[in-house]
Structures are given as C-alpha cells and as structure tokens.
Amino acid sequence: MYEGAVQDLIDELGRLPGIGPKSAQRIAFHILEADETDMRSLAQAIITVKEKVKFCQICFNVSEEDTCHICRDRKRDESLICVVEESKDVLAIERTRSYRGRYHVLGGSINPIAGIGPDELHIRELLTRLSDEKIEEVILATDPNLEGEATATYLARILQAVGVKITRLASGLPVGGDLEYADEVTLGRAFEGRRSV
Amino acid sequence: MYEGAVQDLIDELGRLPGIGPKSAQRIAFHILEADETDMRSLAQAIITVKEKVKFCQICFNVSEEDTCHICRDRKRDESLICVVEESKDVLAIERTRSYRGRYHVLGGSINPIAGIGPDELHIRELLTRLSDEKIEEVILATDPNLEGEATATYLARILQAVGVKITRLASGLPVGGDLEYADEVTLGRAFEGRRSV
Numbered sequence: 001m002y003e004g005a006v007q008d009l010i011d012e013l014g015r016l017p018g019i020g021p022k023s024a025q026r027i028a029f030h031i032l033e034a035d036e037t038d039m040r041s042l043a044q045a046i047i048t049v050k051e052k053v054k055f056c057q058i059c060f061n062v063s064e065e066d067t068c069h070i071c072r073d074r075k076r077d078e079s080l081i082c083v084v085e086e087s088k089d090v091l092a093i094e095r096t097r098s099y100r101g102r103y104h105v106l107g108g109s110i111n112p113i114a115g116i117g118p119d120e121l122h123i124r125e126l127l128t129r130l131s132d133e134k135i136e137e138v139i140l141a142t143d144p145n146l147e148g149e150a151t152a153t154y155l156a157r158i159l160q161a162v163g164v165k166i167t168r169l170a171s172g173l174p175v176g177g178d179l180e181y182a183d184e185v186t187l188g189r190a191f192e193g194r195r196s197v
Numbered sequence: 198m199y200e201g202a203v204q205d206l207i208d209e210l211g212r213l214p215g216i217g218p219k220s221a222q223r224i225a226f227h228i229l230e231a232d233e234t235d236m237r238s239l240a241q242a243i244i245t246v247k248e249k250v251k252f253c254q255i256c257f258n259v260s261e262e263d264t265c266h267i268c269r270d271r272k273r274d275e276s277l278i279c280v281v282e283e284s285k286d287v288l289a290i291e292r293t294r295s296y297r298g299r300y301h302v303l304g305g306s307i308n309p310i311a312g313i314g315p316d317e318l319h320i321r322e323l324l325t326r327l328s329d330e331k332i333e334e335v336i337l338a339t340d341p342n343l344e345g346e347a348t349a350t351y352l353a354r355i356l357q358a359v360g361v362k363i364t365r366l367a368s369g370l371p372v373g374g375d376l377e378y379a380d381e382v383t384l385g386r387a388f389e390g391r392r393s394v
Contacts, residue, residue, distance in 0.1 A: 005261060008245065018220055039246075044240070049228055050236050086226070
C-alpha cells in the first residue's frame with residue numbers, strides 16, 4: 001500500500017498485541033514525523049530488552065541476571081511461594097508491601113481454547129521447587145477469572161499430593177467499591193468469606 | 198517499577214500515540230517473550246523508516262526519494278491539485294482510482310486547541326506551487342469534521358485571491374449506508390447537493 005519502508009513498519013507494528021491496522025498506521029506516521037534521536041532510542045530499547053532481559057532460573061520472573069532480585073534477596077521468607085500467572089502480577093503484589101515470601105511465575109493460565117494446557121506453564125518447575133526447597137505454604141494468586149480459577153483448581157489438586165499448605169487469595173468486595181454495583185458472584189464470595197469483627 | 202531495561206522499554210512505548218501505560222506494559226512483555234529475530238526486525242524497521250523515508254519536496258507526501266512517485270509521474274494531470282491533511286489521505290484517494298491529478302499534503306488541519314494554526318501547515322508551499330505551476334483547479338479534500346471544514350474554509354478564502362477554481366469534495370450519504378441512520382447534518386447536506394437523474 002505505501003512505499004517499502006513505511007509499509008514494512010506498519011506490518012511489523014501490526015503484529016504487536018492490541019495494535020490493529022489503523023493504530024499501526026497511526027504509530028508508523030508518528031514515528032515518521034518524530035525526532036530521529038527519540039525513535040533510535042525506542043529501537044534501542046527493544047534490542048536492549050532482548051539482549052539483557054531473561055527469566056529468573058528459579059521463579060521465571062523477568063530479570064537481568066540469572067536469578068531475579070527477589071530470589072536473590074536473603075531476607076525473603078523462603079518457606080512461602082506465591083504462584084502468579086505473569087511477571088506483572090509479581091509487581092502488583094510487591095506494591096502492596098504485604099508479602100515477604102518468594103514467587104513462582106507460571107507464564108500464563110490454563111486456557112484450552114488458546115491451546116494452553118498445564119504443560120505450557122512452569123508447573124513442573126514448581127513441583128521441583130517444592131521437593132528441593134523447604135516450602136511450607138503455596139499461595140495460589142492466579143487471576144480471579146475463569147482461566148485463573150481453573151489453573152488454581154488444577155494446581156490445588158496436584159499439590160495436595162505434595163502435602164504442603166495451599167491457600168488462595170480472598171475473593172470479596174474491592175476496597176473503595178460500592179456494594180450495590182458489585183456483581184452477584186463477588187457479593188456471594190464476600191458473604192461466604194465473612195469474618196467476625 | 199521494573200528492572201532497568203524493561204521499564205525503559207515500557208516508557209518508550211508509552212510515548213507512542215494511543216498507547217497507554219497498560220498497553221505499553223502488555224507490548225513490552227510481548228517483546229520480551231517474542232522471537233529475538235522478529236523483534237530485531239521491528240527495531241530495524243523503525244530505524245530504516247527514519248533513515249530512508251522523507252517527505253516529497255513538492256507535495257509533502259511520504260517518499261523514499263526527494264520527490265514522491267506521484268509527483269514524478271509524468272502521466273498525472275498537472276493542472277489539478279488535491280489538498281489533503283495527511284499522507285494516509287493520499288492513499289485513500291489513490292485507492293478509489295478516480296483521481297489522476299497531483300496532491301498537496303498539509304500535514305494536519307487548523308486546530309487552535311492543539312495549537313495548530315495556518316503557519317504550522319504547508320500552506321505557504323501550496324501558494325508557491327499555485328504561482329509556479331499551471332494549476333487550474335484546487336480540490337479541497339480535508340476531513341469532513343470541524344477542523345477539516347475550518348481548514349477548507351480558510352484555504353478557500355485565501356485561494357480566492359489567486360483566481361483558481363476551488364472545489365470541495367461532496368458531502369452526502371455514504372454508499373451502502375442506511376438513510377434512517379444518517380445524522381441530520383449529513384442528510385441535510387445530501388438534500389442540498391441533490392442531483393437530477
């Protein structure tokens with residue numbers, strides 16, 4: 001459609017997640033008109049990430065070293081593993097400052113429609129950690145949606161055999177939310193999980 | 198938030214148009230997990246565009262040469278100039294195969310809120326072309342929205358002094374559309390511009 005280089009860029013951008021043909025075109029024209037130094041540093045950032053960033057050999061969190069800063073941190077409680085779907089979930093939990101254990105990043109959730117079964121996730125490596133390390137509790141912190149719940153249920157079932165304490169993050173009303181706008185499932189969970197005050 | 202390189206990439210991506218912090222994060226993680234060769238070719242496509250693509254010295258369309266393939270084409274009707282906002286509009290008009298003249302890309306539209314006045318657009322260069330080239334008709338093909346209409350009105354006013362024929366693309370019902378869903382302004386324009394059959 002366009003002359004060579006512009007169309008190549010539109011095609012490349014269009015392969016990124018969440019970028020349709022129209023956005024790809026808009027971004028390509030932005031790049032075309034933007035400052036050359038800025039665009040070179042965007043290109044360099046892509047290359048640097050591919051060259052420097054890998055996944056932690058222990059927990060599969062993103063890391064610029066062989067093991068991530070959390071796994072390297074000796075002050076972390078090594079008896080706790082919090083299982084999450086993605087590295088971004090690690091960040092979300094770290095922001096709460098309410099967890100001092102370590103993590104295990106699955107790399108996704110069980111999703112038969114997308115062809116992701118247990119073998120595509122880092123579940124085997126989690127079992128190895130459970131047999132090698134002194135783990136007392138595994139906290140299942142997958143997303144509270146269909147795929148995340150299925151993954152948690154699957155993990156709970158296979159971890160039962162290991163004989164470790166298994167917990168799941170509480171479901172309930174989000175803080176700052178409005179009771180009348182809560183969906184029935186969430187409100188139902190909030191009732192089930194009610195605590196005495 | 199993340200370790201160095203990942204956060205740098207998220208920051209760079211977040212500066213692109215239409216990419217918020219969440220999309221930037223999702224794209225960065227996609228890049229992290231994607232094939233290295235593919236990501237190097239994305240980075241290279243950005244650099245190639247900055248190195249090879251420039252704007253046509255005559256009409257400001259994107260081009261890998263000093264002048265674009267349309268301005269170089271001797272078979273084009275040199276007495277017609279179609280004024281558009283962006284290079285992508287040139288492409289849209291070319292796809293219709295119903296125009297054989299040349300173009301002039303303004304580089305945007307008059308938008309006081311965004312700080313874009315006539316001086317930020319290639320209007321002076323259009324006036325130079327009108328005095329240097331043998332132009333018989335200028336077709337104003339800016340977008341049929343507020344900014345595009347304002348730009349067309351502005352151009353029509355200053356071009357009147359030049360003594361050239363000035364036309365504007367027809368407004369009316371889109372082909373394949375449904376009369377009952379047309380907005381009042383469009384339907385009103387369709388009545389104004391009705392033709393005998």
